[in-house]
Amino acid sequence: MKIVVLVKYVPEPTATWKFAPDLTVDRAGVEGRLSELDEYAVEQATRLAESGAADEVVFLTVGPAKATEGLRKALAIGGTSAVHVVDDAIHGSCALGTSLVLAKALEKIGYDLVLTGMASTDAELSVVPSMVADRLGANQATFAGELSVDGSTVSIRRDTDVASERVSVSLPAVVSVTDQTGEARYPAFKAIMGAKKKPIQTMSLADLGVDAAQVGWSGASSKVVDVSPTPARTAGTIVNDDGTGAAQLADFLAGRGFI
Amino acid sequence: MSEVPRSAETTAAGVRKPTLELLTAARALGEPAAVVFGDASDQVVAQLAEYGATKVYAVGSPDMQAFLSLPKAEAVVQIAQASNPVAILVTSGPEGKDVAARVAVRLNAGIIPDATKVSVDGGTVSAVQTVFAGRFQATSQVLRAPAVVTMRPNATSAEAAPASASASSRSMWPSATQPGCQGRLPRAQGLQRGPNSPMPRWSSPGAVASARKMASASSRKTADALGAAVGASRTVTDQHWAPHELQVGQTGKTVALVYLAAGISGAIQHRAGMQSSKTIVVVNKDAKAPLFQIADFGVVGDLHAVLPASSTRSPGAGADRPDALTPPEH
Numbered sequence: 001m002k003i004v005v006l007v008k009y010v011p012e013p014t015a016t017w018k019f020a021p022d023l024t025v026d027r028a029g030v031e032g033r034l035s036e037l038d039e040y041a042v043e044q045a046t047r048l049a050e051s052g053a054a055d056e057v058v059f060l061t062v063g064p065a066k067a068t069e070g071l072r073k074a075l076a077i078g079g080t081s082a083v084h085v086v087d088d089a090i091h092g093s094c095a096l097g098t099s100l101v102l103a104k105a106l107e108k109i110g111y112d113l114v115l116t117g118m119a120s121t122d123a124e125l126s127v128v129p130s131m132v133a134d135r136l137g138a139n140q141a142t143f144a145g146e147l148s149v150d151g152s153t154v155s156i157r158r159d160t161d162v163a164s165e166r167v168s169v170s171l172p173a174v175v176s177v178t179d180q181t182g183e184a185r186y187p188a189f190k191a192i193m194g195a196k197k198k199p200i201q202t203m204s205l206a207d208l209g210v211d212a213a214q215v216g217w218s219g220a221s222s223k224v225v226d227v228s229p230t231p232a233r234t235a236g237t238i239v240n241d242d243g244t245g246a247a248q249l250a251d252f253l254a255g256r257g258f259i
Numbered sequence: 260m261s262e263v264p265r266s267a268e269t270t271a272a273g274v275r276k277p278t279l280e281l282l283t284a285a286r287a288l289g290e291p292a293a294v295v296f297g298d299a300s301d302q303v304v305a306q307l308a309e310y311g312a313t314k315v316y317a318v319g320s321p322d323m324q325a326f327l328s329l330p331k332a333e334a335v336v337q338i339a340q341a342s343n344p345v346a347i348l349v350t351s352g353p354e355g356k357d358v359a360a361r362v363a364v365r366l367n368a369g370i371i372p373d374a375t376k377v378s379v380d381g382g383t384v385s386a387v388q389t390v391f392a393g394r395f396q397a398t399s400q401v402l403r404a405p406a407v408v409t410m411r412p413n414a415t416s417a418e419a420a421p422a423s424a425s426a427s428s429r430s431m432w433p434s435a436t437q438p439g440c441q442g443r444l445p446r447a448q449g450l451q452r453g454p455n456s457p458m459p460r461w462s463s464p465g466a467v468a469s470a471r472k473m474a475s476a477s478s479r480k481t482a483d484a485l486g487a488a489v490g491a492s493r494t495v496t497d498q499h500w501a502p503h504e505l506q507v508g509q510t511g512k513t514v515a516l517v518y519l520a521a522g523i524s525g526a527i528q529h530r531a532g533m534q535s536s537k538t539i540v541v542v543n544k545d546a547k548a549p550l551f552q553i554a555d556f557g558v559v560g561d562l563h564a565v566l567p568a569s570s571t572r573s574p575g576a577g578a579d580r581p582d583a584l585t586p587p588e589h
Binding site: 019094096125220221225227232233235237240246247252 | 328356385389395400403552559
């Protein structure tokens, strides 16, 4: 089984994030890292390789030149090789454009199972996995909290608002995983050094046969027209519990109609 | 006609609250139509009409509820192609995201996930999203119609339409599981659903979250008294003191009408999950806990003393206020 893991290089969550003048995320001026949510997918792929279920694990990213750092991190955790789709024309792509590039790259690389995080930690859209599945005509199982592969069947558990679902689909399939699947291992120094020797292939839109007009600004189906800081919530009434705290809390809740 | 189909989630007991919120939001965009997967009973149609649906598309058999996203997406695409709506609204959630993503690909339409507000100006739909772990509000315009928007539950409140459209028409839409689409369905070989109980009903408008094992029991009692859902911080779920499904945070659950944080200091990821809640109440012994800075009401004190005492003040509260804090039907 060949696994391709979709990973994203995102701004460091603890850094001060900024928007570029074109209202895209300023990725050049801020420290980046492999999206924490994709690390869970990298870990799952590595475990499947260790158990013998997978014989090849490839990491795929779409992003600027710096995104190579994210691939190196993934390769330190596991995997055999990586593919980096980098093209200036991709800048400004919406989820539709990004999913098109990923789907074309996946067709080129070949796959049995596509793994990815449930969302990126920057855009947090959670729609790209389903879009990729739709474009590939592959089976889909998203938001997996548990994942197992048996022969050519992948089974997951996912929790929706109203039910806990167990879903089994046959390969080829696209599966997104949540942080419930288990923390990624911390790579040892030797693995970090070893990752530098693993091959990273670079591809352009032309290599994938994607028309630049379908992606980036020209292909965008939506555009951000305004960003503003969330108005700071100001502290309301804070009381010290001198024995009447509970009563005051109940009064507050009653005053708002909650009880 | 600016028809706005949106997908309605129903249960045996009626229409779920997030669906009524969608209808409320849709009324600002145009004339709402509702898409019901499965059985659109008279009761369901009447309830959808009360919240403004002028048309109800009933799709497929009752089995529809048992399928994954694909047949639902296919049906919404067909309805959209036939009715040319200005927007398609879906509730955010695992299934809503899957359906919306596929619909957007098939219609090559702009998608805005996790919107908290949606509006239309001169035929162009805009929506507001909370981004960067809650730190920014981004307004996006959809450049290719129809706008596919997933709405966060509890971001808007459900309000019945001023003039109830009692004349809502119901039309059966051929099930997308009929021949013609067979080759691409149903994909899932096995789908078992079990109730989440005693897991939270996250469409319930309240949440009581706690950070420690001992606090969980007090929180559960308070939540019961409020008719709210129980949440937990990552510490609690990582230690298996509470199921992972209860985790509140960037990768967990989010907005509530009232959010009561018991003994939670407020890591950035936790704040990302809950800070859009309409009302925030904090109980913590540590007066320096960062969550106090965003609390509408805070009590500096021992949650084990404060919570039980406050919940005994309201035995069975909420029962007579269906719009306030009664958990919705499962």
